[in-house]
Amino acid sequence: MTSRKAGLGRGLEALIPIHGETTSSRPPGQTSANGSSMFRLINPDGTVRDRLPVTLEEMKSLYADMVEARVYDDKSMAMQRQGRLATYAPFRGQEAAQIGAAAALRPGDWVSGTYRDAALNWKAGYPWKLLILGRTGDERGGQVPEGVNVMPPSITVGGHMIHAVGLAWAERLKGTDRIALTSFGDGATSEGDFHEAMNFAAVYETPTVFLCQNNGWAISYPVEEQTRSETIADKALAYGMPGVRVDGNDVIAVLVAVREAAERAREGEGPSLVEAVTYRLGPHTTADDPGRYRKDDEVAAWEELDPLVRVRRLLERSGAWTESWQQSLETEASNRIEEAVAWAESVPEPEPDDMFKRMFAEPTPNLVEQEREATGRG
């Protein structure tokens, strides 16, 4: 492990912030008017801005993970359209933010994310097959294996951020060096819960990492209208914790920033906020029609910044990417996802009494009575 200087801010400022980018080169919908720095290591064209703190093999493996996540996302969209899944929230475009962040964690660290965080959750140990089962509309998909400390994806916006304070706090009380990462959207920072979570974490100096995937939109409401803060990262200042803005479509920038924040937390230096600037390329969910609120050319501009393409270009430059390797990555990922789908779809229909059985450790008398009625055994 590389030696690390104290403080997320210092560590990152030592790297190359992007100052003075011309406005035109900034993608629409995610501008930063007075040029706040955004940490980036890999440029959209695949050139790098500094020595990358990963080996080529690690780079290839992160790329493979992003490809697998994309295959899952595409498959889920298709399955939803076929009526095989309930509503689905695609993460297309946010693979680097999620895979990069999860890659910075250690086994046993906690993750408390959202409905859009399937890639993050998978990389943190949540098996595809259970994620898929959950998306078919089955509570059994929430039963993650022992040892996987991933919370169920939060459907309510904002309520889960403070959980990463309590989870991290408990780990400190237990004397482990585990940390908790909470992932949330730009929209969630408007909820009062965001304030409470940030403040608690700072006050109790819990080993918590706040990861905001600023994807430009809270359904139809653009981030520029949600807040008058110049950046989401700026908000950290008011709580007395470091805040850093990274290019969320750069998997290595995210990895470095989250790793710094995680190490800082692990060493007892308290919480940090990482704002990963990214973009939701797909609809909010399969029930959404983004054509009602955003322009195609904005989406097209962000397609150019596809987080997978960037790494592919980098690997191509290093001679480490070939068409056939890409093919094999996709085929293997596809096989694994299909296997997970087949498993999820082979899980027998829930029994009518299942819902009564998971309410309490021991069903209460009214539940016992109602279960009899529901199953016709009354």
Added chain:
Amino acid sequence: MAELNIAQAINSALDTALSSDDRVLILGEDVGRAGGVFRVTDGLRNRYGAERVVDTPVAESGIIGAAFGLAVAGMRPVAEIQFLGFSYPAYDQIVNHVARIRNRTNHRHTSPMVIRMPYGGGIGAAEHHSESTEAVYVHIPGLKVVVPSTPKDARGLLLAAIEDPDPVIFLEPIRLYRAVKEHVPDIYYTVDIGPLRVEREGSDITLVSWGAMMRETRQAAGILAEAGVSVEVLDLRTLSPLDRDGIVASVEKTGRAVIVHEAPLTAGLGAEIAATIQERALYSLKTPVRRVTGWDTVFPLKRSEHHYLPSVDRIVAAAESALED
């Protein structure tokens, strides 16, 4: 007069209110540009501008707290909470501020505002999107709670709610949004908050329901009627204040009652209705009051939804058992 479904009827009421009263404004998540996640506010921002159809940050407490301030200072806000299950971050505002200001200031300040919330299951939605916790709000002194099950009532009740001098929770049955169409007058009219609607007259048994469960209740009534039963069907429409007289009058006539709701059994509104019948019509009863309700469980996900929602069969069976006595 136009053929409208419930979503369109609500849209038409909002349109009418915005055009006839300058104090009216709409605020909520995705109500403007997107026209609401159920398209209920579709087109209104184009017609009335972003100052009167206001997209807000994702902040339910903020929406209701701001609407409260607007109302106290003379506006007529119609706030939307995207789903009933997301109203809880605003619970403090609703319970401790919106519902109480008249009382706290002895009528000096009031909060004439409407809180619209889609509710109920049946569309295989994600967690928290299927809640039917109307009793939570009915239980709060100082709030009125209404829920239409037809397009005509939707328009009239919403206009009445906007006119009302006190705060009104306006619940919208998600699975009926586009399920029924009828001719809805485009003139300005209101449906009084309070009185229930006798949807079908009969003399053997009373079925009591509201909102989304009216569909299953109507179907059950149809099946019973075919079997020769004279069924009376009550659509409560207003849950608070409850039309106790209307319920009692019907049960005095039929002597039998089945209450149908989607919410869990325990401390659901059915309990209040059954208690009222017991207090005021006990000697007319030929048989105990039946309740057909959701279970005391978390509302399940898509694959188990049909095990939870009260079915037509359960309503018919409850009525048949009541008729046997």
